[in-house]
Amino acid sequence: MSNALLDLLAERGHLIADGAMGTNLFALGLETGNSPELWNVEAPEKVAAVHRGFLEAGSDIVLTNSFGGTAHRLKLHGAQDRVRELNAAAARVCRTAVDRWKAETGKTCLVAGSMGPTGELFEPLGALTPATGEAAFAAQAEGLAEGGADILWIETISAAEEMAAAVAGAARVGLPIVATMTFDTNARTMMGLTPADFAALAPTLAVVPSAIGANCGVGPAELAQTILGLTEADPQAVVVAKGNCGIPQYVDGAIVYDGTPEAMGVYAWIVRDAGARIVGGCCGSKPEHVRAIAEALKGYTPGERPSLERITEELGAPWSKGGRLSDHAPDGIDEEGGRRRGRRRRAG
Template sequence: MSDRLKTLLETRPVLLADGGMGTGLFALGLTTGDSPELWNVEHPERVAAVHKGFVDAGSDIILTNSFGGNRLRLKLHELQDRVGELNRAAARVARAVADVAGRPVVVAGSMGPTGELIAPLGSLGADEAEEAFAEQARALAEGGVDVLWIETMSSAEEVEAAVKGAARTGLPIVTTLSFDTNGRTMMGVTPEAAVALAHRLPQQPVAFGANCGTGPGQLLATVLGLKAAAGPNDVVVAKGNCGIPEYKDGHIHYSGTPEIMADYARLARACGARIVGGCCGTTAAHVAAMRKALDEGEAGPVPDISTIAAALGPVVVPGAAAGEAEPRAERRRRRG
């Protein structure tokens, strides 16, 4: 079992993860409808360039280009029989970049959702989901990842299936959910329920938290909820999108500047996150600004919702009416 992540957590107050792999690949020519995972064998140098950008910007953790690498997602591209090949390649590309960084860099095997609903809400059996995740996890482990990073989940059932599958490798596990629906996940999981889930999983995650979502402000409101329910030794992850997603000219754009993401990183640390990173829209330039922000001084006081909203944008507290946001945040968004 790799202890690289555990060692860094024991020696550093906060670790910096990477940004958006998809964002980096789109900038290098990936088009909508392409399989990012196929680039691990067709354009490995481009995938490596995205990883290197994040490492050079100061990331302590990089996630492999394997988010959609389970057979159920790869089936959309008729690649379901290449799970092993594509995930091993994803791990090896990231490993090669990390190993020449000149400092410890954790390689995390990204494992995203299947895109299916698990029974009784859908037709996917829990055992079938577990097998799909186990297949992906084995390949990532064979490729040399340090930890398996289960991310962007919305249901407790899928998290449990993913963890059971990943646990077969013996590698450490990190889990994050996406809280993007009125302060909850799409399937209704609250931050408090997410902590309870993490504590009852068959293998205790090294860290758990939130990623993606609707904006960095909303994500940090979730982190406050996670910290309020977490135990003293729990490690919380904050990996938020780069500002607020906006649809312009037929594409999704993210409003976050390096300055906004630096504010986000400082506030994430103050909220109690031990692992801070970016998600959709976050480039190496944003990560560099986050690195600088985290390296400057100590964590400030724990911010309240109004402080987070004023700095980063609209925040909905779980249980509030849909669309109910902090007024100061709404004013900031319109100015942007």
């Protein structure tokens, strides 16, 4: 069966994902506490503007505005009965933007249906069962497929049980699946999984994801170390790196990220050297950051795997709390894990 993601990856060698939806919608007037998903029907032109900005920046993959699109998340806004409608609308807005871009430029890009966590705990820690979790994700996936998504993109998951339910629900519609987890607690997810744990989990899911990876988390250094752990555990996996734009800081009553476009370009080189084949940004990432990633990787030939010494020198110390980096290093990654090389290695 044809796989739009793997076909495009085979054609281009690596793919550029987009950046942050929320960050850019807030800049367009979305207020904290309001549902971004409602904007798919109330302000679709603003959602489309975000997609257009990332397409112009060089994204090959654009995620729909549906991160909180399960009934459990929409219930916070009284929209739990609108799952199919809002997810289908999210996919249609993105589909239209991508199709228009292809008509103008000839470039094929993919619509990825974003599926974030439910916000609920699964048994035995909470009330959500595998069956109800799977049904919730299936309802979202059906809406995204109806609206024209090419692939389904499960992201920011912390628990094995939720990942299993999300993949099982997404699998019902038959689209290729990408699955990423968030490692934000001393090289583990909030629920205690390491990158190696995730790599071992992926082949046991209802369908094997076309790509696995990490998104969000703390900052680019932590994300880079996570990618080392994933590719060490499964060198054959197609791996996604979608890191935050620097470190979040609270400034004048708002969360801001300290990453510059130049820093995100360095991050892009490092995660490609670590084995990632799909690279983008997460929280705080605007079109200028994605453009820097795309430009950094244009014609770039990955080099030797980065050591933690190099990551620290160029992005900052991952998980730095006064201890040695090796205190938190994934299995198989040592603190002096390779000779530092020049930053740029380009073909031609």
